[in-house]
Amino acid sequence: MASGPSDILRRAQALIQSGRPGEAVDVLLAAERAAPLGPDAQRMLVQALSQSGDLHTAMDRQLSLVPQDVAASDAQGRADALAAAQLAQLAMNYEQSAGIARQLVARDPLDLDAAGLLATLELWLDGPERAQDVLAAVVDRPDAPPHLLAEALAYASEPSPRLVERIEPESQNTGLPAQARADLLLALAQYHDRQGEAEQAWELAEQGNALAPARQQQDWNGVLAIHRQLYRAMEPVGEVDGPRHVYLIGTPRSGQSLLQSMLAASPDVGSLGERGALLQHVLFRSGLIAQMPSGQRADYYRQLHESDRRGIARQVGEPAIVVDKSPLHLPVAGSIARIHPGAVFGAVLRDPADTALSIWLRSMPPVYDYANSLDAIFAHLDFALDALAAWREEGIDVRLMEHAELIEEPAQFGEALAAWLDIDWSPEFLDPQRRTAPVATFSAAQVRQPISPKVARGAAPYAERLEPWAEQIETLSEKTAELLGG
CATH class of the missing domain: 3.40.50.300 (P-loop containing nucleotide triphosphate hydrolases)
Known part of the structure; x- marks a missing residue:
């Protein structure tokens, strides 16, 4: 008895969850040879391909799901476009990723995910001024995430006093996750370093590094050997x-x-x-x-x-x-x-x-x-x-x-x-x-x-x-x- 689409999806999902994305790719491609995959199966195939390391094929598949008019897309279209932009970034197709991200920002200038992605891409492609332009629309939002505030401060050669004044109390907000506070404190440390204020920079860096979560330690000498x-x-x-x-x-x-x-x-x-x-x-x-x-x-x-x-x-x-x-x-x-x-x-x-x-x-x-x-x-x-x-x-x-x-x-x-x-x-x-x-x-x-x-x-x-x-x-x-x- 042939498996139906829902059975194939469940089987592929189980393989992905058990750390066997390559086998999930084989299952989904075999199903595609029998009949075209629906959108949900395509999304699962993208997930399996990306987890198995085939970023370029995953990106190509995801691009087929992107609406022609991203600016007028619904929530699912927005999610598909954002996923395509993120995969293109990982595959180092920066211009393509930025093109999609720009469409998402045009759809909603206050889309925090799209703005954060585009700011990073603009920094890499054209420099900090373009990145600042992207972030200008979102950093004044009360719900602007700490990492975007930290990026805005890092990218600005002469940040506005208002931005610094906002970040300083946020960096001391014990309600934030430790990594978020660490990012803000280290962004402030770099700011004061640029200003020639070494004592303030040192003290902020001490606070930020003390807050950073513990990291898995690599045996570098063992790897070299x-x-x-x-x-x-x-x-x-x-x-x-x-x-x-x-x-x-x-x-x-x-x-x-x-x-x-x-x-x-x-x-x-x-x-x-x-x-x-x-x-x-x-x-x-x-x-x-x-x-x-x-x-x-x-x-x-x-x-x-x-x-x-x-x-x-x-x-x-x-x-x-x-x-x-x-x-x-x-x-x-x-x-x-x-x-x-x-x-x-x-x-x-x-x-x-x-x-x-x-x-x-x-x-x-x-x-x-x-x-x-x-x-x-x-x-x-x-x-x-x-x-x-x-x-x-x-x-x-x-x-x-x-x-x-x-x-x-x-x-x-x-x-x-x-x-x-x-x-x-x-x-x-x-x-x-x-x-x-x-x-x-x-x-x-x-x-x-x-x-x-x-x-x-x-x-x-x-x-x-x-x-x-x-x-x-x-x-x-x-x-x-x-x-x-x-």
């Missing part, structure tokens, strides 16, 4: 063909976004933003990969090579070079090198006190499990320097660059960078107006400014506060100088 062993045990699984891969693997807040933006100004380079498509399959499955038989592991890496090439081609076509940026690639660089033979790696090294303070003043995603404690931040910076040294010892091409040179002598820095990658250099690549590639990171606002030491606020105003970590800072500075000198 696994992937060093895998690198030694494996051969490259693909051919050195297609675009050349460049991975920027320096720590957060040390200049990688600016470097990527400069490179992306070249017509020979395609920027993947902070794509990290391989991370969910490599970093977060390190233990499982280590247990695989060698043949199964090689097949797995070969599949990742092919699927990643297809995803990159869909995103940026076939430029001579593609540049990806994520600090999370650092402990798994050996596996990345096996998946993409010929890949090269680079890292900008910044003064450790400057880097640590910049991380600590910001609300970072949970995957950066060290970000809420200066002790943990300095320990992770030590790990990062050791990891860079380890990969160079393994024979991997890792170019180390100095942040001070990047911001003080950008033309000289750019020429050397272009020579390393064998691409033509133009001083125009330093012009923010030429650097139009999306910057999907916390550094999006800074990257849009002219390159200058004045933009990179450092830790000097906090020297007295940082005195308890003076020994760690000195050791890290010595390690940094040794790596750069080597």
Whole structure:
């Protein structure tokens, strides 16, 4: 007896809930071969596809559900359009995502979900001014969520006193969730840092980081050890063909976004933003990969090579070079090198006190499990320097660059960078107006400014506060100088 539509939906839903989205995809596609799927089944297929990692196919399916006239759509049409915009953002189709989000904001300028999404996209695509314009209609609402208030303050070079006055008491509202208060306090810390008010910034950052929920801790040294062993045990699984891969693997807040933006100004380079498509399959499955038989592991890496090439081609076509940026690639660089033979790696090294303070003043995603404690931040910076040294010892091409040179002598820095990658250099690549590639990171606002030491606020105003970590800072500075000198 054939299963009816409701039976198929229940079976697919059960598979998704049990953590088997790939099997749910098979069930729904088999049903589609017999008869077209209805809207509810299509939505479930999108859910299963996205959970199994096939974001592009999920996005294409979701787009088929979007009403032609989003501005006149009902509640279900609005929900389908928002889901499509969110999937397009995850798939890094930022222009497409922004186009849908703009239609949703036109439908309702006070749609908080749509406005928040569009503000983020406008920041990445065009800079903080456009993001502020989007948020202007919603931040005065009494029900504006804390994360939008925090974003509005972070994006504004000269925020209105009224916004600051609203956020200050909200940040002390014990009725808010701890993470919401942490976001507001850290946004205020950055504001006072920009104003040159170091004492206020420090005290607010202390409060915000103390409130941030505990994060799942990653054994970074253990992950590095696994992937060093895998690198030694494996051969490259693909051919050195297609675009050349460049991975920027320096720590957060040390200049990688600016470097990527400069490179992306070249017509020979395609920027993947902070794509990290391989991370969910490599970093977060390190233990499982280590247990695989060698043949199964090689097949797995070969599949990742092919699927990643297809995803990159869909995103940026076939430029001579593609540049990806994520600090999370650092402990798994050996596996990345096996998946993409010929890949090269680079890292900008910044003064450790400057880097640590910049991380600590910001609300970072949970995957950066060290970000809420200066002790943990300095320990992770030590790990990062050791990891860079380890990969160079393994024979991997890792170019180390100095942040001070990047911001003080950008033309000289750019020429050397272009020579390393064998691409033509133009001083125009330093012009923010030429650097139009999306910057999907916390550094999006800074990257849009002219390159200058004045933009990179450092830790000097906090020297007295940082005195308890003076020994760690000195050791890290010595390690940094040794790596750069080597």
